[in-house]
Amino acid sequence: MTPTVALSGVFWGPARQPDILHDLSFAVAQGEVLAICGANGAGKSSLLRLLYRHQAPRKGTVQLMGRDLWQMKAPEAARVVAAVLQEQPTDFALTARQIVGLGRLPHRKGFGPGQTDTAMVEASLRRMDLTAFADRAFGTLSGGERQRVMVARALAQEPQVIVLDEPTNHLDIRHQLELLALLRGLGLTVITTLHDLTLAAEFADRVMILHQGRIIADAPPDQALSEAIIAQAFNVAAHVDRSGPAPRFSFQLHGH
Numbered sequence: 732m733t734p735t736v737a738l739s740g741v742f743w744g745p746a747r748q749p750d751i752l753h754d755l756s757f758a759v760a761q762g763e764v765l766a767i768c769g770a771n772g773a774g775k776s777s778l779l780r781l782l783y784r785h786q787a788p789r790k791g792t793v794q795l796m797g798r799d800l801w802q803m804k805a806p807e808a809a810r811v812v813a814a815v816l817q818e819q820p821t822d823f824a825l826t827a828r829q830i831v832g833l834g835r836l837p838h839r840k841g842f843g844p845g846q847t848d849t850a851m852v853e854a855s856l857r858r859m860d861l862t863a864f865a866d867r868a869f870g871t872l873s874g875g876e877r878q879r880v881m882v883a884r885a886l887a888q889e890p891q892v893i894v895l896d897e898p899t900n901h902l903d904i905r906h907q908l909e910l911l912a913l914l915r916g917l918g919l920t921v922i923t924t925l926h927d928l929t930l931a932a933e934f935a936d937r938v939m940i941l942h943q944g945r946i947i948a949d950a951p952p953d954q955a956l957s958e959a960i961i962a963q964a965f966n967v968a969a970h971v972d973r974s975g976p977a978p979r980f981s982f983q984l985h986g987h
């Protein structure tokens with residue numbers, strides 16, 4: 732089966748500067764949940780930007796559903812891949828419902844929203860437990876509520892792939908677990924960065940570890956999140972206790 736997302740020999744760097752991402756090759760199957768972990772500056776957000784067609788690779792190819800992402804027009808790519816990002820470049824005066832409605836733009840044919848658009852927006856609001864906040868201005872919502880609006884907007888986009896940058900930031904424990912369970916339950920291909928290794932271990936089918944722009948592990952969580960790999964990626968001494976139902980990670984600075 733054609734993978735949903737496939738990168739082959741991808742290099743990327745800012746204009747006139749050296750490469751930041753080096754020779755990335757991997758494929759993600761339909762419905763797979765991939766967590767990308769790594770230290771600050773490892774290249775996680777840069778990699779995500781290649782997946783939602785924000786920046787083109789310097790070398791190599793990024794394919795969606797077997798097609799080169801850069802051969803697609805932007806709205807076509809937006810019908811396949813939705814992104815939930817840290818920065819929220821939205822008008823704070825818009826209501827939550829209006830922001831979720833922006834997710835329908837790649838699907839709209841006529842001028843105004845049709846019945847399907849309205850139904851999708853309402854379903855996405857309900858799914859993210861946002862019905863009570865639907866008419867509030869985005870700027871008046873808490874950080875966690877805003878994050879849920881951004882996820883609802885991505886759901887309204889009806890994508891096949893959802894790309895998320897640290898989606899659990901700002902969320903309390905219950906909403907973190909709920910969001911990750913919901914993402915798993917969608918049956919979509921999910922590619923997300925996660926700083927929390929415990930959440931990555933519990934939630935992802937596969938964990939990719941980036942270190943200085945290179946993939947140093949790409950495997951099921953118990954293999955990718957080994958003490959040796961964590962030590963290399965984060966420059967700390969790591970201990971993984973696998974005696975319980977879920978792995979427990981503890982860390983120490985070297986020499987302490």
Ligand SMILES: Nc1ncnc2c1ncn2[C@@H]1O[C@H](COP(=O)(O)OP(=O)(O)OP(=O)(O)O)[C@@H](O)[C@H]1O
Pocket residue numbers: 745751769770771772773774775776777778
């Ligand atoms: N447009 C750019 N111009 C210059 N440097 C950039 C640019 N984009 C990214 N970088 C640099 O590339 C490196 C990787 O950045 P990136 O944001 O991808 O890391 P990250 O793994 O997401 O980090 P964090 O965990 O801190 O969010 C960093 O050193 C960053 O400063």
